[in-house]
Amino acid sequence: MTSKQSSKYKKFIVGAATAALVASAVAPVASAKDFKDTKGNTHEPAIDALSDAGVITGYPDGSFLPNKTLTRSDVVKLMGKWLVSEGYKVPTDYKTNMRFKDLKPTSNDELLQYAAVVKENGVFNGSNGNLLAGDNITRENMAVVIVRAFDTVEDIELVKYVKDQDFKKDVTDLAKAKAEARTAIDVLDFFDITNPAAPAFNPKATTTRGQFATFLHKTIKTDFSEVKAPVVDVDQVAVDAAAEQVKAGAVTVARGNYATDANKLAAVQTYVTSLVTEKDVVATVVAGKTAGEYAVTLTKGEAKAEKTIAVTFDFAADDRFVTEVNALNATQVEVKFSTAVDASDIANKVSIQGVKFTSQSLSQDGKTLSLTAEKPVNATKATVVVEPIKTKADAKIKTDKYVSTITYKDEVAPTIASVEAKTSGNVATNLTLKTSEPIKATGLVKVNGTYVTPVFTDSTTISVSGLALEAGKTHTIELVNIEDLAGIKTVSTSANFTVSVDAAAPAATLSAKGEKQILVTFNKSMDVKSVQNAIVSGSVKDEALNTIATGTVTAVEGSNDTQFLIPVTAENVFANKASRTLTVVLTDANKDKLGNKIAATTQNVTLTKDTVKPVATGYKVIKDDAGKVTSVEVDFSEGLAAGTPALPTIVSENGVAVSNLLGGFTTTVKAGDTKVVYTAKTPAVVSGKYALSFAKELVSDQAETANKSDSFNYTIDFGQAETATTFELTSANAVKNVITVTFPEAVKGGAVANSATDLANYSLAGKPLAEGTTITLDSAQKVATITLPAGSVEKTDQAAVFTVANIQSTSGKTLKTYTKTVGVEDNVAPVLLSAKVLDDKSIELTYSENVDLIGSDVGADFTIMEGTTAINLEAKELKASKVSGFPTKIKITIDKAVVGGASTTLDITKDITVETKASAIVVDKETTPNTQKSGVKVTASKQ
Incomplete structure (x- = not known):
């Protein structure tokens, strides 16, 4: 020591x-x-x-x-395994109680286990409630x-x-x-x-x-026995006793309105206070970072003995409240309810200012509504509105209207959520992989270490065919350089999976979908072509078993090919009746994706005439990247008939009529649209509130007998502009080991904190920039040129991870950490390691890496010494050639004649020394060749 x-x-x-x-x-x-x-x-x-x-x-x-x-997931697994080796247990609810917001029950099982261990024991707390596994x-x-x-x-x-x-x-x-x-x-x-x-x-x-x-x-x-434990006095013991009482008793808070975080916090404070019975112990509660978790601080007496514990509460929900709205990733938003809602009443009920949704789906329990946005969510205190939705238990009771704000930008890298491979026999030829969030159709896929050709079925699904995966064995799939819709890239993520065997026959149920569509729901994913070929003209019959005209069967988007719509195209279906009971013939030609057939059957379904008017369900304000309002979208409860709806009347929050907001609007509705889009003639940044009034019979639905809308009003809050405190770097490019970083605005430079010319603010391939690297800024201070020194890149890498952080703009904004890949080239010169005399004219040279020859005349590239005397050779008097089968070796041969016809030879009785000189002939085998390192001297061995 x-x-x-x-x-x-x-x-x-x-x-x-x-x-x-x-x-x-x-x-x-x-x-x-x-x-x-x-x-x-x-x-x-x-x-x-x-x-x-x-x-x-x-x-x-x-x-x-x-x-x-x-990565952060690596750390979670390593520390989790270590804690388990020390006797800590994996919580039994690790798969149902997500400790981090960006984990799901379908996430890697090992990661879920150890994430629960490290979070429960305060080892890994995450970032804003997220694990950020791929970071x-x-x-x-x-x-x-x-x-x-x-x-x-x-x-x-x-x-x-x-x-x-x-x-x-x-x-x-x-x-x-x-x-x-x-x-x-x-x-x-x-x-x-x-x-x-x-x-x-x-x-x-x-x-x-x-x-x-x-x-x-x-x-x-390390021995930590010298570290003294904190002294516990009698007051602290009482506080600890109160803590145990709170932990033991705090399970469920009584029923109430928990639509807001403030309501929840007040309920928890009341509940915890009621549990503490020790004299002079006071409980103070603050919300934790994770939903449902609270920090309870217990203080005793004048000495202020204190203990803080984390307690998780379950809330006994009242009948009809939105509990939270969260953006899960770049394009997916999740709305959670305290009670199950009606799946038939969810269309266009959620709006977020500046976000355009393209689809929505409800979870099986009816408590989670998932929505998909048209483009990456980038919201700062954007208004969230969830309109009243019918509850599943009683259609007459709706959820309360929910209004809040949301701030979100995706900074989480995508990972593998699940892998499924099935067969009805012993070998699966296909697999389907789901990612944790929508991704771009880029990246590479390996199965069991071999590259395969992926098919990006949709934004979260990758399919691979032509495989031979044996059932009952463990297989591995790896994704390389996948990128989510916000541009966040995962360099590598992998998962293990097994092939499952499924030989069960699928089953089907029927239900009405709207006025003139029949929904066929299978309990398994079906082969789409087989269903479309099986349910054809003549498959649907009326009460007298006469054929009812139908159109082409289509798979319901997002149903994973378990639901199909049969459109009834016959006219005047409800001419004499308000409802019709139809019979659908389902033959065994309907097959699932593994070839299993259904049992032939006939089923009845009742269609009911549509007498419900289309209802406006919400609005969205669409802005461009500059924050200018480009359109206002009004969503409706059903598909609309084609037409040109009237423009609304607009009044400012001061009661003044506005006739030319955004230069006026244009609009056209196509048949089947579920929204009316009012497009601004002159997009601009708008702030403040405006009341929009829409006339009666603005739109009609597509029922056989059209229903027209009632009048309605919306007050739109366009919000207030905010000053940005951060900025982002969108790209960095490397050409021949010169990395060019282009910032969107001027940045600090020189010997100041948060400077763009400080090497410490960059890393390459997980390491600090090499000593000798230079960084310069252009005159506008927007472009940083990073020049890597010779000898700093040992191996060419077209996807070296490049990170930029801690840089500030001249206006004081802080750069968000940037991590992407750049291509760098080997710039390490080949080094002469040894030499061996082959005969009196030839010497074999061995280098540190594979070498190549650009020419053969190398008399100017080497100095050959006999003892202390150099042999005088012109360029053409020393020839170089490759040594077959030995890529790191070359042979140099003296080819110099003297007067009288003899030739120069080596006096091998003396020490023979070879020294390298600057050369353009001896190079390595890189895209941009590096010439041999000069000044290296070796003494040749002799045979």
């Missing part, structure tokens, strides 16, 4: 609390998992030890990828997670303890870390878990899997 270490702490041995894990972690390397890519790696001992302990695992191909950038984790966040974990396991307070110690701090760039992370980095510094020989911690840089293994292994081996 060095004297410096002695000044920090006295012991560095195995701690009792982690003895069981470390006993296995320090087992002989021979018993560790035999990773094929860790031998000789700096982090090999830690990787082997943690592998033996079962804390870390590798990939199916036998690799560990120690240099792969660590890279920075070194500063890694430090925070490790310190939290050991606080939990050891029941200590490392930050508090280290703060009181007097020690020499090794980390030189601590000021670059965020405030929360600085104290955690101090802990790692104090216990020498950081590397004292590398004083720069690089808090903003990403972390590799190997680095994390070393940090975790070092921490496990």
Whole structure:
């Protein structure tokens, strides 16, 4: 132990609390998992030890990828496994109670388990309630997670303890870390878990899997027995007792109106206060980051003994409230209700200012309405309106109207949500993969390590055919460089799956869909062509079993081919009756996707004449990227007849009639449209409130006997403009190791904080920019040119992860972290490693990498010495040639004649030395070749 270490702490041995894990972690390397890519790696001992302990695992191909950038999901799994090895249990509700908002029951099962473990024990709290599984984790966040974990396991307070110690701090760039992370980095510094020989911690840089293994292994081996536990006085004991009472009793809050967060908080405060019976203990409640979670602070007496605990409450919902509205990703929004709502009454009931929805679907329990937006959601305090919707239990009772605001922009990378492969036999030839959110039709797909051709069926579905997947075995699928609709990219994500066997016959039920459509619902996904070929003219009959004319059967969008619509095209269906009972013949020609046939059957369905008027269900204000209002959309409860609706009358919030708002509007409705779009003649930024009044009989529906709308009014709040505090970088490009970063506005430069010319604000391939990198700004301070120095890129990589962070504009806005990939080229020169004399004229040279020859005359490229005397050779008097079968070798041969016809030869009795010179002939085999490194001198061996 060095004297410096002695000044920090006295012991560095195995701690009792982690003895069981470390006993296995320090087992002989021979018993560790035999990773094929860790031998000789700096982090090999830690990787082997943690592998033996079962804390870390590798990939199916036998690799560990120690240099792969660590993602947040990697950290969750690693820390979760370690906590489980320490005796912590996976919560039984890990699959039904999502600890992070961006996880779903269909997410990777292993990730769900360990996410629940780390969240429950305060090791990993997420970002604004989200896990952000695909994001890279920075070194500063890694430090925070490790310190939290050991606080939990050891029941200590490392930050508090280290703060009181007097020690020499090794980390030189601590000021670059965020405030929360600085104290955690101090802990790692104090216990020498950081590397004292590398004083720069690089808090903003990403972390590799190997680095994390070393940090975790070092921490496990550290003895924390010197860390004193906090003193607990009698008052604190009383507070702890009250805490246990609150935890035990707080399960369900009585029925009430929980439509707003304020109502929920008030109910929780009342409930917790009623539970605390200890004298002088006062409970204060604040909302947590996760829905339903609250922080309860218990304080006792004048001494202010205090304890804060996290408690999760269930709310016994009243009959009819919207509980929350959340944007899940770039294009999907979710509305949750306290009670089930009627699926037939959800159309166009939700509007968000500036967002245009294209579809909606209701969950089976009727409590979650999912909507899909036309383009990525980018909302700042946008008005959310959920119009009253019929409840499932009683159509006469509707939910209350919900009005709130939402601020959201997608910053979560896409992952794999589920993989399904089925067969009716022993081998599946197809699979279907669902992503966690809509993605662009780009990226690569591997199945069991082999690239395959994907079909992007829709924005969240990838299909692969032509496979031979054996049932009962585990298979692996990997997605590479997938990108969501907001441009967030996941470099790599994978999942394991098994093939399921399904030989069951499908079944069908019928129901009416509107006035003249029959909905056929199957209990399995069907082969669309088989259903369309099976349900043809003659399949639908009237009460006298006469054929009723029908149109082409279509699959219902979003039903996963389980629902099909039969349009009744016969005229005057309701000429004499208000309802018709029809018979539908379903033959065994209807097959599911695996070829299983239904049992032939006939079923009845009743269609009812439409006498309901079309009703306006909400409005949307559409804005362009500059914030200008381009149109106002009014949604209706059903499809409309073609026409040109009248324009509304418009009055300002001051009661003044406005005849030319946005230059006036134009509108046209096509048959079947469920909305009227009023398009602005002159788009502009609008603020304030305006009342719009729409005339009676504005639109008609498409019923056999058309129903016309009543008059209605909307007051539209266009909101107020806000000053942006952040800005985004949209692209960065690299050409021949010069990276050009174009900012949307002028940025800081020079030796100031948050400068665009500070190397620390960038990383490439998970590492800081190489020493010698130069960064310059153009005169407008919008374009940063990053020039990588020679010898800094060891291998060509067309998808090197490039990160930009912590930069500010000259106006004070902060750049949101940018992470994308750029192409970089190998710029390391081939180095002469050795030479061997073959005969008295030829020498074989061996280089550090594969080399090529651009020409054969190399007399100017080398100096050959006999002892201390150089052989005088012109360019053409030394020839170079490749050595067949040895790509790293070339042969140089002396070809110099002397007077009298003899030729120059080597005096092999002397030492023969070869020195490289600047060359354009000897190069490596890169797209942009690197010439040999000059000034390298080797002594040739002799045969």
